[in-house]
Amino acid sequence: MTFADLGLMPELLRAVEDAGYSEPTPIQRDAIPIVLSGRDVMGGAQTGTGKTASFTLPVLQRLAPHASTSTSPARHPVRALILAPTRELAMQVYESVLTYSRYLPLRATCIYGGVDMRAQTQILREGVEIVVATPGRLLDHVQQRSIQLNQVKMLVLDEADRMLDMGFIPDIRRILSMLPNQRQSLLFSATFSNEIKKLADQMLNEPQLIEVARRNMVSETIEHQVYPVESSRKRDLLVHLLKTTIDAQVLVFVDTKFGCSRLTHYLNRCDIPADAIHGDKSQQQRTEALEGFKNGTTRVLVATDVAARGLDIDDLPYVVNYVLPNTSEDYVHRIGRTGRAGKKGKAISLVAPEDRSNLAGIEKLIKLTIPVHTVEDFQASGVRDHSDGASTGRRGRNEDNAGRRSRGSADSAAPRSRSGDESASPRGRSERTRTPARKKSTVAADGFDYAKPYEASDAPKAPSTKPDTPSRANRPVAFLLGGVGRKG
DNA sequence: AAAAAAC
Numbered sequence: 220m221t222f223a224d225l226g227l228m229p230e231l232l233r234a235v236e237d238a239g240y241s242e243p244t245p246i247q248r249d250a251i252p253i254v255l256s257g258r259d260v261m262g263g264a265q266t267g268t269g270k271t272a273s274f275t276l277p278v279l280q281r282l283a284p285h286a287s288t289s290t291s292p293a294r295h296p297v298r299a300l301i302l303a304p305t306r307e308l309a310m311q312v313y314e315s316v317l318t319y320s321r322y323l324p325l326r327a328t329c330i331y332g333g334v335d336m337r338a339q340t341q342i343l344r345e346g347v348e349i350v351v352a353t354p355g356r357l358l359d360h361v362q363q364r365s366i367q368l369n370q371v372k373m374l375v376l377d378e379a380d381r382m383l384d385m386g387f388i389p390d391i392r393r394i395l396s397m398l399p400n401q402r403q404s405l406l407f408s409a410t411f412s413n414e415i416k417k418l419a420d421q422m423l424n425e426p427q428l429i430e431v432a433r434r435n436m437v438s439e440t441i442e443h444q445v446y447p448v449e450s451s452r453k454r455d456l457l458v459h460l461l462k463t464t465i466d467a468q469v470l471v472f473v474d475t476k477f478g479c480s481r482l483t484h485y486l487n488r489c490d491i492p493a494d495a496i497h498g499d500k501s502q503q504q505r506t507e508a509l510e511g512f513k514n515g516t517t518r519v520l521v522a523t524d525v526a527a528r529g530l531d532i533d534d535l536p537y538v539v540n541y542v543l544p545n546t547s548e549d550y551v552h553r554i555g556r557t558g559r560a561g562k563k564g565k566a567i568s569l570v571a572p573e574d575r576s577n578l579a580g581i582e583k584l585i586k587l588t589i590p591v592h593t594v595e596d597f598q599a600s601g602v603r604d605h606s607d608g609a610s611t612g613r614r615g616r617n618e619d620n621a622g623r624r625s626r627g628s629a630d631s632a633a634p635r636s637r638s639g640d641e642s643a644s645p646r647g648r649s650e651r652t653r654t655p656a657r658k659k660s661t662v663a664a665d666g667f668d669y670a671k672p673y674e675a676s677d678a679p680k681a682p683s684t685k686p687d688t689p690s691r692a693n694r695p696v697a698f699l700l701g702g703v704g705r706k707g
Numbered sequence: 708a709a710a711a712a713a714c
Contacts, residue, residue: 304711304712305711305712306711306712331712332712332713332714333712333713336713336714353711353712353713354712354713355712355713355714356712356713356714357713358713359713359714362713381711384710384711385710385711385712386711386712387711387712390712390713474708474709474710475708475709475710476709476710497710497711498710498711498712523709523710523711524709524710524711525710525711527710545708545709545710549710
């Protein structure tokens, strides 16, 4: 199966070839012919499946008959409107439009907030056939009369479930009310909640349902890992992982904007170059941060959920949940930044005892019991009801993850940590229970030898660790990381 | 309970 078999025109085939693609992905195979036929589409697909091209390509082809080299604005009315929930996502879709429209005289632009309106207004006045936008700024332009939507014949709602979460529904409704009823509408969503179905009912006309991935499924190329750790030790565990097991680019998710900045600064203090992206940064900083990460300049990007959805980063091998997301669905989205397009990825979650129920919810959603990994001196107990201390133990089912917390007898079934740690912490202690004393094996669960000296530059300058040891270069890692028995 | 999105 080739792109030509899907009925795409030569101008688009050339652009696809230029971009280096030869074979359509499943969602492209399903969606492109249907969109070309003019039907409405309700599309469900996990990210990294080529979803964006599955609508940008046929949209461009549908508009191609209207392409014009004329400079008259009247010859370039807005014919296709694509809405996305975040600015970065809008930009990404816009880039896809640019990539595939290079051999067609169609004009496109991207409209979003946080930047000066005047340049956008100017481009809109000159006329564009395709507008990719976030809802707020689009409405702003509508009010300023710099854009007319009464010629829109194609509407795409990307990441519709996210739009719902973000309370965009009133904006969407307002925008819908300005569009002609005679139009083709495409709605893409990672999940099909009742809310989404309701929106689809109002927005779509006899839609064809395309569901490539089973709902709420996660890519099978992703390896999930859980590291049980007290909250207070998370940052040092992360530093440790970044210096040992995480040997490549990583996207680290946190729960708040403040926490995002704080963790980024801490990593930088530990000589780990890291950048941050969150909603309180200027749009320029956001754009630059994402750019640096996408082109590989930045190894560690710390992000809020602004980066949780849809962002397509080539070959991202690691995602870390420094804090578990608030909803299980968000876990699916976050980790979907890795393991894309059939590539392998690792999703590492640092889980504090208080996040236990959250973890259980995630495991229930993804129908997987995530193997627990431990690093000597960083582990915490009580993260899972009966399997704490398990190293890479693969437990078949999660049948009894819930409702067993009062059963002290679970202890006897608790597997031991791979590092030979026999004193795995008993469950049933209060949360303030410190990590109990344990044997000081120098080789950690991940095979990393703590006793081995390492570069001075690796030393974290954690304020909580005692900085008064003379020769930094010869200090054992465990000590540097504030480790052995410090909290015993 | 936080994040995102218009000024």
